[in-house]
Amino acid sequence: MEPDLIAWLRQRLPRHRRLEVGLGDDAAVLRMADGGRSVVTVDMLTEGVDFRLAEVDARRVGRKALAVNLSDLAAMAARPAAAVIALALPRSGGLQLAQELYEGLIPLAEEHDLALAGGDTNSWDGPLVISVTVLGEVTAAGPLLRSGARPGDAIVVTGTFGGSILGRQFDFEPRVREALLLAERYPLHAGIDTSDGLSLDLSRVTTESGCGAVVELDRVPVAPAAQELAAKLADESTPLDHALADGEDFELILAVPPEAAERMLAEQPLACGLKRIGQFIAEPGLWQVDAAGERRPLVPRGYEH
Amino acid sequence: MEPDLIAWLRQRLPRHRRLEVGLGDDAAVLRMADGGRSVVTVDMLTEGVDFRLAEVDARRVGRKALAVNLSDLAAMAARPAAAVIALALPRSGGLQLAQELYEGLIPLAEEHDLALAGGDTNSWDGPLVISVTVLGEVTAAGPLLRSGARPGDAIVVTGTFGGSILGRQFDFEPRVREALLLAERYPLHAGIDTSDGLSLDLSRVTTESGCGAVVELDRVPVAPAAQELAAKLADESTPLDHALADGEDFELILAVPPEAAERMLAEQPLACGLKRIGQFIAEPGLWQVDAAGERRPLVPRGYEH
Numbered sequence: 001m002e003p004d005l006i007a008w009l010r011q012r013l014p015r016h017r018r019l020e021v022g023l024g025d026d027a028a029v030l031r032m033a034d035g036g037r038s039v040v041t042v043d044m045l046t047e048g049v050d051f052r053l054a055e056v057d058a059r060r061v062g063r064k065a066l067a068v069n070l071s072d073l074a075a076m077a078a079r080p081a082a083a084v085i086a087l088a089l090p091r092s093g094g095l096q097l098a099q100e101l102y103e104g105l106i107p108l109a110e111e112h113d114l115a116l117a118g119g120d121t122n123s124w125d126g127p128l129v130i131s132v133t134v135l136g137e138v139t140a141a142g143p144l145l146r147s148g149a150r151p152g153d154a155i156v157v158t159g160t161f162g163g164s165i166l167g168r169q170f171d172f173e174p175r176v177r178e179a180l181l182l183a184e185r186y187p188l189h190a191g192i193d194t195s196d197g198l199s200l201d202l203s204r205v206t207t208e209s210g211c212g213a214v215v216e217l218d219r220v221p222v223a224p225a226a227q228e229l230a231a232k233l234a235d236e237s238t239p240l241d242h243a244l245a246d247g248e249d250f251e252l253i254l255a256v257p258p259e260a261a262e263r264m265l266a267e268q269p270l271a272c273g274l275k276r277i278g279q280f281i282a283e284p285g286l287w288q289v290d291a292a293g294e295r296r297p298l299v300p301r302g303y304e305h
Numbered sequence: 306m307e308p309d310l311i312a313w314l315r316q317r318l319p320r321h322r323r324l325e326v327g328l329g330d331d332a333a334v335l336r337m338a339d340g341g342r343s344v345v346t347v348d349m350l351t352e353g354v355d356f357r358l359a360e361v362d363a364r365r366v367g368r369k370a371l372a373v374n375l376s377d378l379a380a381m382a383a384r385p386a387a388a389v390i391a392l393a394l395p396r397s398g399g400l401q402l403a404q405e406l407y408e409g410l411i412p413l414a415e416e417h418d419l420a421l422a423g424g425d426t427n428s429w430d431g432p433l434v435i436s437v438t439v440l441g442e443v444t445a446a447g448p449l450l451r452s453g454a455r456p457g458d459a460i461v462v463t464g465t466f467g468g469s470i471l472g473r474q475f476d477f478e479p480r481v482r483e484a485l486l487l488a489e490r491y492p493l494h495a496g497i498d499t500s501d502g503l504s505l506d507l508s509r510v511t512t513e514s515g516c517g518a519v520v521e522l523d524r525v526p527v528a529p530a531a532q533e534l535a536a537k538l539a540d541e542s543t544p545l546d547h548a549l550a551d552g553e554d555f556e557l558i559l560a561v562p563p564e565a566a567e568r569m570l571a572e573q574p575l576a577c578g579l580k581r582i583g584q585f586i587a588e589p590g591l592w593q594v595d596a597a598g599e600r601r602p603l604v605p606r607g608y609e610h
Binding site for chain 2: 001016028079089099124126137
């Protein structure tokens with residue numbers, strides 16, 4: 001439903017002069033009256049959809065509610081500045097639950113030097129809702145957008161993919177420092193975080209950039225959790241399928257000019273690893289190439305909102 | 306419960322250098338790395354507590370969700386810049402409901418030259434939740450705080466009070482332009498918006514300012530809706546009781562140095578009206594003086610979160 005609403009809003013809303021980047025990227029970029037630029041993003045998590053308190057500690061829910069926003073800032077190569085937090089709490093045990101949520105997110109905020117600037121706390125008869133808004137700052141390298149990939153750019157990814165539902169969906173490290181370091185040292189053309197699935201999020205970059213992409217399947221870094229999940233499910237799906245289609249890895253996909261990509265891959269500046277998994281091409285669409293060199297369409301799969 | 310959580314957070318959170326104003330005022334004031342200052346505030350409305358969709362058009366709910374945040378900016382005499390909106394929508398009819406919420410808030414955003422910068426839209430099995438975060442800018446007069454009232458300052462209010470539950474709770478005009486105009490023309494020491502009740506919100510100013518206040522009862526501007534509500538309820542409560550204790554008027558209470566107050570009241574620069582209803586004093590606590598000049602304690606009443 002969200003894509004329908006965004007399409008409607010894009011038609012309905014006149015473009016505002018303050019918006020350097022508006023609806024549809026990982027975060028918005030605002031021009032402030034004093035000449036500065038702010039990045040802003042919001043994510044809401046709801047009981048029963050994003051978590052079940054019967055199954056997961058509230059501290060991990062609080063941490064995740066902040067982490068998904070930090071991942072959006074990472075996708076823009078923006079520096080975190082502050083967050084505000086709105087809660088709808090069940091009437092019974094609300095204060096304790098709120099404290100647990102904060103206990104989970106405070107260490108992550110401190111790690112990223114983020115000011116917790118306030119919030120709104122409500123009691124109601126419904127289940128838990130937590131909505132976090134994060135403000136960030138654009139660095140000298142400028143905001144990284146989804147729309148800047150060019151044919152010939154390497155597709156470079158951080159970390160590994162797939163099976164996050166086994167635990168990483170709550171405990172992932174948003175790639176904020178990694179994005180800032182890469183944006184400082186290398187020219188980057190485009191970026192996105194993989195919240196919905198490697199292939200689906202890659203297709204968002206190609207769509208916004210007006211190009212295509214070829215993924216070399218044997219280069220995709222498959223997470224151990226993807227192996228584990230494939231074994232556990234014992235269905236048709238392979239670990240690679242999970243790497244391509246599972247959501248909530250919160251890694252980065254970057255479009256990097258070829259020479260810079262070569263240097264980056266040789267230097268390997270990140271502890272989480274960097275891999276080149278293919279290349280952006282002029283021809284639209286997503287394509288996969290297997291070990292034998294055969295090229296076929298790659299259907300983007302992942303979590304559709 | 307919210308005051309308990311804020312008290313706990315004030316202990317738990319180290320003061321962050323970015324926070325010029327943190328938890329507990331109407332909005333936070335952030336120092337950005339580029340030297341600018343941003344104001345940020347969030348409010349969440351939930352079905353069954355803040356509205357019932359069976360009783361009120363979703364457009365008015367959307368408008369209110371933005372308006373309460375604009376009122377918080379008005380309380381700081383800050384200029385609106387941008388908003389992001391997070392929604393939890395019932396699965397059935399969610400898209401249409403989202404469109405109606407936006408149709409309600411878009412005209413108010415345009416009226417205040419506010420950029421709608423994005424959001425997060427979720428479907429779930431629960432009732433409607435709408436969370437709006439608004440960013441603003443500090444003007445040359447600086448942010449207006451709750452903590453600046455001084456003994457001798459006049460208590461000046463905009464508009465009229467009481468009975469907002471009869472309709473104004475959804476259709477009120479956030480006093481943004483009024484606050485900006487007053488802050489530009491007159492020295493203001495402190496401000497708050499009356500979201501929870503005139504006497505309760507006034508007591509917040511005295512508490513944060515470390516002073517007291519005397520309210521001259523016959524000067525309190527009682528709204529026609531307060532008369533109507535008192536007649537309708539036919540209980541012990543008078544229209545003045547409603548003016549002092551009803552929530553959601555979203556007017557401004559200002560602490561104004563005496564000479565400036567005199568000038569302001571003579572000039573009457575606002576269409577909604579400005580009235581002096583009493584004075585801040587050194588002695589702590591709230592006091593009321595009736596027409597006969599008798600002084601008694603005024604118990605702060607209103608909506609307790």
